[in-house]
Amino acid sequence: MKMTPPLLVLGGSLIFGVVLFVVVILPWATMTDQPSDIHRPRTALEERGRKLYVKNGCSYCHSQFIRRIDWDLGAERIAQAGDYIAEQPHLLGTERTGPDLSQEGGEHPDDWHMAHFINPRYVRPESIMPEWAFLGTENITALIAYKQSLGYKDADARMQRQRLWKPKSIEAYEKGTDGNVAWLHDLVPEPWRKLPNPYPTSQAGLTRGHRIYQSFCIGCHGPVGDGMGPAAPHLYPPPLNFTTLKGRGVSGGILYYQIMNGITGTAMPYFKRDLESEKIWDVGNYVAVTFIGETDANTEPRGIDASYEPADGEKR
Template identity: 75%
Template sequence: MKMTPTLIIIGGAAIFAVVLLIVVILPWTTISEEPSEIFRPRTEIEQRGRVLYVKNGCTYCHTQFVRNIDWGLGAERIARSGDYIEDQPHLLGTERTGPDLSQEGGEHPDDWHLAHFVNPRYVRPESIMPSWGFLGIDNIRALIAYKQSLGFTMADYRVARQKHWKQKSIEAYEAGPDDNVKWLHERVPEPWRQLPNPYPTTAAGLQRGQRIYQGFCIGCHGPIGDGMGPAQPYLYPPPLNFTVLRDRGVSGGIFYYQIMNGITGTAMPYFKRELESEKIWDVGNYVAVTFIGQSDAGRPPRGIPAAYETQPEVRE
């Protein structure tokens, strides 16, 4: 084959044209433009937030598609082509330095997002996301609106639920500590309320609990558990001061349930995807022992002690 400039240039351009036809034009014209069942158009402020998301490169750390192998945030909904019909540019992303955001809407109330944008470590102490306070409150409001729209109608259900319980939790908080704690406890199913922490307090367990507290709780509830962590000025109702739980009937089961399930409407997220059973019992007991000074850990009624337990008093 004699290689001439004409052959190289015309040959190259011809190959390019054919490949472009096969791998770009063909899918472009054949992909169905049907919206998926959860799709809804974005509002103006949500669109403005999306533009900020594009301009500031949020897509380098956050994907917007959930795979069938995923756990964690958004895993209730596997991505479908019809979810993206209005996306220009696409924001599927290639890295998960932060979580996938395709179903982020309604996972947290707006005040949590505000604290998180001002400084992500206020609510997520081990986060490596940049602080975005310099964007100004208007832009952050737009970004929050965009995040709350991620997941379309599925997000709308969650956002409505957040708003409903936000109202209730504010009423309870404003009624004073007695009514607030009573209201909080009554949101926990009865069997959980009656359940003591089945595992006795140990020094090792308290240390594990402290480690979890520092990684997950300290931003809101603060280093001494008084609810005055760095996120506090942004949150309403404010994070709980644990000392108000003293002598108000808290149980290991209540701690476990609220850590596992969160308190929707408040900034308290659910941790069931992040913490396994032992970590939840340990951090609950750490709070009970350290900040309240009252723990029901290891008290009856309980079943056969777990095999690892060595406290003599549970040999009976």
């Protein structure tokens, strides 16, 4: 084969054109333009937030599609082509330095997001996301509106739940400590309330709890557990002050349930995807021993001891 400029240019163009047709134009022409069951149009504010997301390169760290193998996200809704019919440009992303955001809407209330955008480490102490305070409150508000729309109708349902519980939590907070604690305990099912922490207090357990507290809790509840962490000024109702809870019947089961499930409407997220069972018992007991000043760890009813636990009455 003798290579000449016309052969190179024309032959090359021909091949390029054929491949472009097969791998780009054909999918473009044949793929669905029907919206999926959760799709809805975005509002003007959400659209503005999306533009900021595009301008500032959020998609270099956050993907926007959930895969079948994404156990950490629960894989409760696998991405469908119909979710993306209005996306221009696409924001699928290729890196997960931060979490996937395609179903982020309604996971947290707006005030949590405000604190998080001003400085992500206020609410997620080990985050490596940049601070976005320089965008200004107005822009951050638009970005929050966009984030709360991710997941479309599913997000709307979650947002509705946030909005339902927010006023109730504020009302309870404004009643003072007694009223607030009573309301918080009411959110926990009866059997959990009566459940003591099944594991005895040990130095190792407290050390583990301390480590978890620093990774997850310190931003809001503060280093001394008084609810005065750096995020506190941005959150309402403010984070719970543990130091006033002695003698108010905070059981290991209540702590476990609230950490696992979060308190929807407030900035307290659920941690069931981040933490497994032992870690939740440990951090709960750390809070009880260190900040509340009393613990029900290893009290009746306690059932059979785990094999590693020290024998009855024995101190470690």
